[in-house]
Amino acid sequence: MNSPIKYELIKESSETKARLGKIHTPHGEIETPIFMPVGTRATVKAMTPEELKEINAQIILSNTYHLYLKPGHDIVEEAGGLHKFMNWDRPILTDSGGFQVFSLGNMRKINEDGVEFKSHIDGSKHFITPEKSIEIQNALGSDIMMAFDECVSYPSDWHYVKDSMERTTRWAKRCKDANKNPDKQAIFGIIQGGMYKDLREQSARELLELDFPGYAVGGLSVGEPADILMQVLDYTVPLMPADKPRYFMGAGSPDYLIELAIRGIDMADCVLPTRIARNGTVMTSRGKVVIRNAKHKRDFTPLDPECSCYACKNYSKAYIRHLFNVDEILGSRLATIHNLHFLIKLMEDLRESIREDRVLEFRRDFYLKYGGFDYLGKLDNYRL
Amino acid sequence: MNSPIKYELIKESSETKARLGKIHTPHGEIETPIFMPVGTRATVKAMTPEELKEINAQIILSNTYHLYLKPGHDIVEEAGGLHKFMNWDRPILTDSGGFQVFSLGNMRKINEDGVEFKSHIDGSKHFITPEKSIEIQNALGSDIMMAFDECVSYPSDWHYVKDSMERTTRWAKRCKDANKNPDKQAIFGIIQGGMYKDLREQSARELLELDFPGYAVGGLSVGEPADILMQVLDYTVPLMPADKPRYFMGAGSPDYLIELAIRGIDMADCVLPTRIARNGTVMTSRGKVVIRNAKHKRDFTPLDPECSCYACKNYSKAYIRHLFNVDEILGSRLATIHNLHFLIKLMEDLRESIREDRVLEFRRDFYLKYGGFDYLGKLDNYRL
Ligand SMILES: [Zn+2]
Ligand SMILES: [Zn+2]
Numbered sequence A, B: 001m002n003s004p005i006k007y008e009l010i011k012e013s014s015e016t017k018a019r020l021g022k023i024h025t026p027h028g029e030i031e032t033p034i035f036m037p038v039g040t041r042a043t044v045k046a047m048t049p050e051e052l053k054e055i056n057a058q059i060i061l062s063n064t065y066h067l068y069l070k071p072g073h074d075i076v077e078e079a080g081g082l083h084k085f086m087n088w089d090r091p092i093l094t095d096s097g098g099f100q101v102f103s104l105g106n107m108r109k110i111n112e113d114g115v116e117f118k119s120h121i122d123g124s125k126h127f128i129t130p131e132k133s134i135e136i137q138n139a140l141g142s143d144i145m146m147a148f149d150e151c152v153s154y155p156s157d158w159h160y161v162k163d164s165m166e167r168t169t170r171w172a173k174r175c176k177d178a179n180k181n182p183d184k185q186a187i188f189g190i191i192q193g194g195m196y197k198d199l200r201e202q203s204a205r206e207l208l209e210l211d212f213p214g215y216a217v218g219g220l221s222v223g224e225p226a227d228i229l230m231q232v233l234d235y236t237v238p239l240m241p242a243d244k245p246r247y248f249m250g251a252g253s254p255d256y257l258i259e260l261a262i263r264g265i266d267m268a269d270c271v272l273p274t275r276i277a278r279n280g281t282v283m284t285s286r287g288k289v290v291i292r293n294a295k296h297k298r299d300f301t302p303l304d305p306e307c308s309c310y311a312c313k314n315y316s317k318a319y320i321r322h323l324f325n326v327d328e329i330l331g332s333r334l335a336t337i338h339n340l341h342f343l344i345k346l347m348e349d350l351r352e353s354i355r356e357d358r359v360l361e362f363r364r365d366f367y368l369k370y371g372g373f374d375y376l377g378k379l380d381n382y383r384l
Helices: A047-052 A065-068 A075-077 A082-086 A098-101 A129-142 A159-177 A197-208 A226-240 A252-264 A272-278 A308-312 A317-325 A328-353 A357-368 A374-378 B049-054 B064-069 B073-078 B082-086 B098-103 B128-138 B158-178 B197-209 B226-239 B254-259 B272-278 B310-314 B317-325 B329-355 B359-370 B375-379
Strands: A006-014 A019-025 A028-032 A035-037 A061-063 A091-095 A107-111 A113-119 A125-128 A142-148 A186-192 A213-219 A246-249 A265-269 A283-285 A286-292 B006-012 B017-023 B028-032 B034-036 B060-062 B090-092 B109-112 B115-118 B126-127 B145-146 B186-191 B216-219 B248-251 B267-269 B280-286 B285-290
Touching: A006 A328, A019 A328, A028 A035, A035 A328, A061 A142, A065 A098, A065 A129, A075 A286, A082 B049, A082 B317, A091 A129, A098 A113, A125 A129, A129 A142, A129 A159, A129 B145, A129 B285, A159 A186, A186 A197, A186 B060, A197 A213, A197 A226, A213 A226, A213 A272, A252 A265, A252 A328, A252 A357, A272 A283, A272 A328, A283 A328, A308 A328, A317 A328, A317 B082, A317 B285, A328 A357, A328 B082, A328 B329, B006 B329, B028 B034, B034 B329, B064 B073, B064 B098, B064 B128, B073 B082, B073 B128, B082 B090, B090 B098, B090 B128, B126 B128, B128 B145, B128 B158, B158 B186, B158 B197, B186 B197, B197 B226, B216 B226, B254 B267, B254 B359, B272 B280, B280 B329, B310 B329, B317 B329, B329 B359
Parallel strands: A035 A265, A061 A091, A091 A142, A142 A186, A186 A213, A213 A246, A246 A265, B034 B267, B060 B090, B090 B145, B145 B186, B186 B216, B216 B248, B248 B267
Antiparallel strands: A006 A019, A019 A028, A107 A113, A113 A125, A283 A286, B006 B017, B017 B028, B109 B115, B115 B126, B280 B285
């Protein structure tokens, strides 16, 4: 196998399933577990690539569906690929477009071949197949492409989930066959099966036969309660190969990132930290801070006194609150820098705790300051 | 005189009234002629202070009226002044608030003491006097404060302009007396008098008696034709002291900046370059470019091939067009960096041409590439 993506296991936690690793990609190495900022439309909202590097972002995610519609993957390809188009020379992961297309609800129709859908922008009709998704992702030139899958909603009937999951597996095979650039661009398979253990097992078993260089757990974070999510993860992650990266699609709060990592997840992404930043909410070592709140009017301390990001080193809550109050772009910029820095630093500290085999201590100390994780009370494993 | 602001004349152009100089301020030196970016609400829209320094911004302007309303000058003062509040350690000039208050039209009433007005934000009533304007500017801690003046609209009746101008002069005296921090904060007087030569002469004569460390030409750029503006400037600038800086309020297009400088103006400011940037219009060595235009869809060249700014070094028109098309903040950021860099570099090149006594050649070459200045056909002096 000459996969462009290789996972190197560095250390396993003795107390949990957390693991320290390194993913080798054509655009450099990634230390895991990691949080990946999302750059939906070929830009991580409000940030430059240099600013992302300054906060040690190692890889970013971008969205196939959005780039297909605007500016069009042909234009990105003509520009020399997504890395060159957006001026980012580190690894890029692209999703398959499946999640967005299936989220369109009434505006899409599924058959064995693919999905017909109407653009959320102008209502124009499009048809995406597994082959088309990979054609677009090949044009974008991402290091890690995702197989085109159906992400079923929650709750869903066992029979529906089984049919969908089996089709997703057939699509995964077609994705693999469609990859025109296998030396530089890897495809990750996505394990589906909803909240059903037997279906997750079937999905994993069949996808593993296709020997993808990495696997994602899909179909979670779709509205199910946290304890169900964790249960599914508890039985799904052990089905995934130990010598390949494990990606969880859609988690961006500190507690989830920690809980995923201790269950053996290596990579996660979410728009949450950038979205709430633009709304004026920041994550700090002492919990969330809503910066518009009147109590910060004369607060000349930084967003987070323990943070060393550009925003915290140079600006006060009073100033950033003022920026949000008068709708200035710099407000969104500073809050975004801080939130992404916060999560990236959290994962750095978490990796350090794996290295030193004190993950549970790290987790307890974090929650004691940040505020409890709702789900903790119900946890059987990994008790505080 | 122990004024915190001192002007040093370095060289006079032999062909025009242009002059090369240096303004010494408590926060460092400014080379003139200069364009000053505007940071209305304690932030130059879309920019950080570091980015402003990277494009060699030497001084910025901020608005008393806006900061008085939000966040309130008391909060800025508690923060340690505007420099500290917004993290900018180079010189700051604040306007007096007069221009904004008088722009409110029906929402304000003038008497000898000051102006009563209603906030454009919430309709709340306020009363600003010359003393109040200086009190606010003292709280902000700007290096250069402006005297509180009435900027009359165009056209205005001779009698109205005369009454207003004489009151502005009485207010200038009151401003000077009200300054509580004269060692660190200078006040510039503002010459009014509308489009009437006798009134400009009277205004200059009376204001010069008050011995301000710098003077502005006010009451222009209020809708009058370009040739009238230039005529007024042609007879007003010679009334201003040669050993003090001369400031023109409200010019931000390249042609105006050049025309003002060759008439002996040292400083100018305007929101134009940052405002049009956020609308997707950039100034380039070959004239204006509307970046949303469909013709840039596949244009992988920079905004301006002759520009060395961050945006031009790293991004294509196609990418920046995409950012504007999908309403991404980075689009506004890149266009703003470029436009400010363009004007600041223009003034650097202009200073170099003064130093080398080839201002008219510089001006001709600039217009030949950028596109003509409408007013040039009507010019008596400084013919191309
Ligand atoms: Zn921070
Ligand atoms: Zn440029």
